[in-house]
Amino acid sequence: MKLLCDQMLGTLAIWLRILGFDTSYANDMITDDELLHIANNEKRTIISRDKELIIRGKKKNLTTIEVNTTDLDEQLHQVLRIISIDKKFVLSRCTLCNTILETRTKSSVEGKVPKKVFENNDKFWFCTTCNKYYWKGSHYEKIMHKIDEIKKEITKQ
Numbered sequence: 001m002k003l004l005c006d007q008m009l010g011t012l013a014i015w016l017r018i019l020g021f022d023t024s025y026a027n028d029m030i031t032d033d034e035l036l037h038i039a040n041n042e043k044r045t046i047i048s049r050d051k052e053l054i055i056r057g058k059k060k061n062l063t064t065i066e067v068n069t070t071d072l073d074e075q076l077h078q079v080l081r082i083i084s085i086d087k088k089f090v091l092s093r094c095t096l097c098n099t100i101l102e103t104r105t106k107s108s109v110e111g112k113v114p115k116k117v118f119e120n121n122d123k124f125w126f127c128t129t130c131n132k133y134y135w136k137g138s139h140y141e142k143i144m145h146k147i148d149e150i151k152k153e154i155t156k157q
Ligand SMILES: [Zn+2]
Pocket: 094, 095, 096, 097, 098, 099, 127, 128, 129, 130, 131, 132
């Protein structure tokens, strides 16, 4: 499922990319009309806090997910109750630009990432759009922990 977060949901968009979802983020420059147009063209589900935008999307037969909170964890709950995470796609996308990351061998990244990072990791990924390297690092455990917490919360309800 492809997603499109509105202008107010930038942090949520980054999290959805971390979780592996193909997520576009509407920047401040675009109007609601343009956003609806993009969602329609690219077959993206609109995620929004704007009730009016959700209603307009539904009228156009677009799929929509309404969130009604500014709290990130709550937002993730509300979205992940509707779409489910596949752990094998976690950290498969660039958080900055949504591009699917390519794997890189350890030997090929020597000198290109901080020495400590190189020494402590065996797996590396690369975004060909941003020229940015990724590795699991300490945040990976935190992300997995957060996913487990969310899943627990959702099944409780
Ligand atoms: Zn990128």
